[in-house]
Amino acid sequence: AQKVTQAQTEISVVEKEDVTLDCVYETRDTTYYLFWYKQPPSGELVFLIRRNSFDEQNEISGRYSWNFQKSTSSFNFTITASQVVDSAVYFCALSETRDDKIIFGKGTRLHILP
Amino acid sequence: DAGVIQSPRHEVTEMGQEVTLRCKPISGHDYLFWYRQTMMRGLELLIYFNNNVPIDDSGMPEDRFSAKMPNASFSTLKIQPSEPRDSAVYFCASSPRGGGGPREQFFGPGTRLTVL
Numbered sequence: 001a002q003k004v005t006q007a008q009t010e011i012s013v014v015e016k017e018d019v020t021l022d023c024v025y026e027t028r029d030t031t032y033y034l035f036w037y038k039q040p041p042s043g044e045l046v047f048l049i050r051r052n053s054f055d056e057q058n059e060i061s062g063r064y065s066w067n068f069q070k071s072t073s074s075f076n077f078t079i080t081a082s083q084v085v086d087s088a089v090y091f092c093a094l095s096e097t098r099d100d101k102i103i104f105g106k107g108t109r110l111h112i113l114p
Numbered sequence: 115d116a117g118v119i120q121s122p123r124h125e126v127t128e129m130g131q132e133v134t135l136r137c138k139p140i141s142g143h144d145y146l147f148w149y150r151q152t153m154m155r156g157l158e159l160l161i162y163f164n165n166n167v168p169i170d171d172s173g174m175p176e177d178r179f180s181a182k183m184p185n186a187s188f189s190t191l192k193i194q195p196s197e198p199r200d201s202a203v204y205f206c207a208s209s210p211r212g213g214g215g216p217r218e219q220f221f222g223p224g225t226r227l228t229v230l
Contacts (some may be wrong), residue, residue: 033215036188045205045221091157095216100145100209101170102219104157 002027004094004105012111021077021108023092029053034068035093035102036073045091051075053101079110085111116140118222120206132194135225138187139208147219148181148191149205157205159184163189196229203227 003026013019025034036048051068059066063080065075079086089107117137125175127133139146147162161171166183174181178197183189193200207219 001163031215035218037221043203044223045207047218047220050218066175097215100164100212100216101162102147102216103159106156 002029002032002094002096004092004103005030006047006090006105006107008018009106010111012113014113016081016089018029018078018080019082019110019112020093021079021092021110023075023077023105025075025092025094025096027073027096029095029096031078033095033097035095036075036077036105037091037093038088039091039107040088043055048077082112084114086110086113091094118206118208118220120222120225122128122225123223124226124228126230127196128230129197130195131229131230132192133196133200134229135204135206136228137206137222139192139206140220142210143208143220144211144219145209145219146183147207147209148189148190149221150202151205152202153226160191165184194213195229196205196227198229200201201223201227201229 005024015099032053034051038046056068065078067076091107093102093107095102121136145164148160149157151157160173161181162169163183181191203224205224206220207221209217209219
């Protein structure tokens with residue numbers, strides 16, 4: 001069965017520090033997709049990235065970067081030079097190609113302190 | 115482009131009343147999902163549709179919950195009768211056709227339901 005674990009329930013860092021959010025997943029499929037979503041205090045869920053299991057290249061988008069390591073079944077998310085606006089709950093998610101469902105982790109609440 | 119639209123944004127009702135939540139997906143998207151979010155259980159998938167057809171409703175808590183999608187631009191989630199434990203934020207999301215696997219989902223702003 002598919003499963004996503006975000007072991008960090010809550011993290012607090014001071015503004016401008018780098019922070020990494022961990023995500024470990026379980027699946028029996030060889031083809032699958034991984035996602036990250038952001039949920040700011042306003043409540044809506046915002047899509048950040050989608051990555052398929054065959055693409056292990058790390059991705060960078062501005063201050064955001066993602067490290068996908070199949071060997072450890074991890075898909076970690078790093079925010080560089082964090083800002084107060086990055087404060088949110090971040091969800092990692094997994095989807096197997098056998099269906100179209102996305103299974104979400106429990107989320108990591110990130111506090112960026114000014 | 116308009117995103118996913120949900121109404122109402124807030125709903126307060128009394129136990130035993132019928133509640134209907136509404137969703138308009140992004141035009142052209144083939145998939146529609148209903149989720150419930152609570153502190154205790156996190157984000158749970160209730161049901162999803164593909165081309166207006168329910169595909170998986172295994173997440174629907176019980177018979178009090180029902181969902182319909184009469185056309186490509188409208189879906190409802192109904193709770194009858196409502197109970198205090200149904201209090202949660204209900205999200206609707208839509209996604210385009212895959213074409214290389216499940217695609218990203220775009221979420222609406224959610225409906226915050228409080229059942230007294």
